[in-house]
Amino acid sequence: MRGLLGREGRSTLGGVVAANASGPRRVQAGACRDSLIGMRFVTGEGVVVKNGGRVMKNVTGYDLVKLMAGSHGTLGVLSEVAFKLLPVPEAEATLALEGLSHSRAVEAMAAALGSPFDVTGAAHWPGRGTYLRLEGFSASVDYRAERLAALLAPFGAVAPVASPWAAIRDVKPFHGRAGDVWRLSVKPSDAPGLVALMAAEVLLDWGGGLIWALVEEGADLRARLPGLKGHATLVRASAETRRRLPTFQPQPAPLAALSAGLRAKFDPRGILNPGLMA
Amino acid sequence: MDMPTPNPAVLARKARIVERLLGVLPKDAVIHEEAETRAYECDALTAYRCPPLAAVLPRTTAEVSAVLRICHAEGVPVVPRGSGTSLAGGALPTADCVILGVARMNRVLETDYDNRFIRVQSGRTNLSVTGAVEADGFFYAPDPSSQLACAIAGNIAMNSGGAHCLKYGVTTNNLLGVTLVQMDGTVLEIGGAHLDPEGLDLLGVICGSEGQLGVVTEATLRILPKPEGARPVLIAFDSNEVAGACVSDIIKAGVLPVAIEFMDRPCIRACEAFAHAGYPDCEALLIIEVEGAPAEIDAQLALIAGIARRHNPVEIRESRSEEEAKKIWLGRKSAFGAMGQINDYMCLDGTIPVTELPHVLRRIGELSAEAGLEVANVFHAGDGNMHPLILFDANKPGDLQRCEALGAEILKLCVEVGGCLTGEHGVGIEKRDLMTVQFTDADLEAQLRVKDVFDPAWLLNPAKVFPLRVTEGRRAG
Numbered sequence: 229m230r231g232l233l234g235r236e237g238r239s240t241l242g243g244v245v246a247a248n249a250s251g252p253r254r255v256q257a258g259a260c261r262d263s264l265i266g267m268r269f270v271t272g273e274g275v276v277v278k279n280g281g282r283v284m285k286n287v288t289g290y291d292l293v294k295l296m297a298g299s300h301g302t303l304g305v306l307s308e309v310a311f312k313l314l315p316v317p318e319a320e321a322t323l324a325l326e327g328l329s330h331s332r333a334v335e336a337m338a339a340a341l342g343s344p345f346d347v348t349g350a351a352h353w354p355g356r357g358t359y360l361r362l363e364g365f366s367a368s369v370d371y372r373a374e375r376l377a378a379l380l381a382p383f384g385a386v387a388p389v390a391s392p393w394a395a396i397r398d399v400k401p402f403h404g405r406a407g408d409v410w411r412l413s414v415k416p417s418d419a420p421g422l423v424a425l426m427a428a429e430v431l432l433d434w435g436g437g438l439i440w441a442l443v444e445e446g447a448d449l450r451a452r453l454p455g456l457k458g459h460a461t462l463v464r465a466s467a468e469t470r471r472r473l474p475t476f477q478p479q480p481a482p483l484a485a486l487s488a489g490l491r492a493k494f495d496p497r498g499i500l501n502p503g504l505m506a
Numbered sequence: 507m508d509m510p511t512p513n514p515a516v517l518a519r520k521a522r523i524v525e526r527l528l529g530v531l532p533k534d535a536v537i538h539e540e541a542e543t544r545a546y547e548c549d550a551l552t553a554y555r556c557p558p559l560a561a562v563l564p565r566t567t568a569e570v571s572a573v574l575r576i577c578h579a580e581g582v583p584v585v586p587r588g589s590g591t592s593l594a595g596g597a598l599p600t601a602d603c604v605i606l607g608v609a610r611m612n613r614v615l616e617t618d619y620d621n622r623f624i625r626v627q628s629g630r631t632n633l634s635v636t637g638a639v640e641a642d643g644f645f646y647a648p649d650p651s652s653q654l655a656c657a658i659a660g661n662i663a664m665n666s667g668g669a670h671c672l673k674y675g676v677t678t679n680n681l682l683g684v685t686l687v688q689m690d691g692t693v694l695e696i697g698g699a700h701l702d703p704e705g706l707d708l709l710g711v712i713c714g715s716e717g718q719l720g721v722v723t724e725a726t727l728r729i730l731p732k733p734e735g736a737r738p739v740l741i742a743f744d745s746n747e748v749a750g751a752c753v754s755d756i757i758k759a760g761v762l763p764v765a766i767e768f769m770d771r772p773c774i775r776a777c778e779a780f781a782h783a784g785y786p787d788c789e790a791l792l793i794i795e796v797e798g799a800p801a802e803i804d805a806q807l808a809l810i811a812g813i814a815r816r817h818n819p820v821e822i823r824e825s826r827s828e829e830e831a832k833k834i835w836l837g838r839k840s841a842f843g844a845m846g847q848i849n850d851y852m853c854l855d856g857t858i859p860v861t862e863l864p865h866v867l868r869r870i871g872e873l874s875a876e877a878g879l880e881v882a883n884v885f886h887a888g889d890g891n892m893h894p895l896i897l898f899d900a901n902k903p904g905d906l907q908r909c910e911a912l913g914a915e916i917l918k919l920c921v922e923v924g925g926c927l928t929g930e931h932g933v934g935i936e937k938r939d940l941m942t943v944q945f946t947d948a949d950l951e952a953q954l955r956v957k958d959v960f961d962p963a964w965l966l967n968p969a970k971v972f973p974l975r976v977t978e979g980r981r982a983g
Binding site for chain 1: 618619620621622643644664665667671672675676678679692694695696698700702703704706707708710711713714715731732733734757758760762798801805806858859888889891924925926927928929931933937944945946948949950952953955957958959971
């Protein structure tokens, strides 16, 4: 997110876990929290707690590992994390379609993700292309690329292209551009309708389930999307805008009460990231 | 195994409680005659039984909410129950509890192939979720052995796995959202058709909480397109160690089979005698299944066979037809039935780092000899999820206790080598008292505090998961 936020420095694994940050492979491999199998953290009271472990399957006691992932440091300070690792795929191929509308792009991505060809990335970069990624052993990738191209033929010409995935992960199109950046998680087929209401430049990932939106400074994007099913997070904005608009989607009262209750138990004095996620 | 003393005040108010429940549910949904409540006296951990005060079988979220409001007001403990297939005693009643069974809530509410999810009522059985989408080329991935009978509600409570979770993950990795009714009757919607619910990951902590945080009445589940095909290969070895090393090498090579199942000699023999699958007479065998198009399957199997050959296998048996594939799976799939025919057995479920497999199998053999009870091993080797089956005779006085003592030693061994007490069955009552082997008081306190938030009165499945002495003050309060 450095490029998007215009920051320097390097991200840490602790930060990645705290934000449950996941890239394009999320659609197939799961979120950051799905690869996380154990951790140690320190509560607001200074108590060291271990949860999970270093085995792939573990249902012993409550899964606090999941609760801590994505808690943005509000429940404890993560000191150790353990991940499940996968072998690096031998080969990767990306197929691209050009000139699709948002809704045709989402349909094409749904067709690909609903196929047995194990698509590990599905993104729509308006003006550039609609991209689908395959990974694995080379012979298998070749075979699936051929089958997938045939499946997608009704959507237009399909061509292999160089990997765009790092740029998509980093939300490259919005780097150095004026305006606020929002990140929305939605049902993929809702994406085209929502984009139409946004008056924003967008980048769609996760088959349409993840919308990155660049809007004019200070705009309340949530107000343009009444009844949104999913959630909108304000990722990049001025301090002035942040004073007016909460970073995270406000929750219904009973859910907010549970979250507040958990924070009070793990950090009774409210010293961990006060104000965030509140 | 102790259970808390039933609350005499609740027992004394039975008539009034039943009357209130009958006020919000149809007559046939409230079971309170003593002869009938016996149907709910245990789950699949049949060694322990206790009829509940009453059992209710609601059909809607609103009915569940009404029941919980009453129980909350009356201070009655509630034990949620899916299909009652828990091997850990997760649905074992106490005499003062109401069993809340979701078995009648089994409807499919929505299927959506474009967005790849299905929304069901939580009493629906695991296999019938796949059944609802199979004809359209989709499936629901978690596949516990009990999948024909077990309910999604129980799968969520225990975060169930199955043979194929090596590739597709367990329940928590395939759960998108739930409707949860809290103990005070509040109905919550968490998550949905989108990925990664907003705010704290409540869904992540609800999954696997063994019915202690709320009652899940509806679930949104991720469904996946069916692979083009699948085929198993059977590889026989003359030592457990070598079979274990072969598993490690396969994983390291980058092949991701959907399943790697391991059986040791006692288990092979029992299955052979029972199912006549034609297994080789060997120390250990692996059944490895891969998926894809025919050419992809061939390539993966060739890779696996190449790795296996470096370990001098006794036999590599590939399946050339659907029938041969079935025969390879036949013995494995009948393992539990085969064991049940020889003897009573207790099925453990500790998970270990895969590299510890040879050491742990050797130690289990030693512990088994010391205890004088036979142990057969059949398990998901790819993810280190062991299933030692301890054979005993329930009619022989003292045998159950000896079996439980051996089970405890084996689970301690799993923790000692860096593993855990349970990989997919859950803690229930069975492993409750071993929790302090794996966790410090501070580790447990952090978990208890989560329950404090969701269920401050500690009425939901209160005698499970944690040692009773640890929860005593909370349950009383």
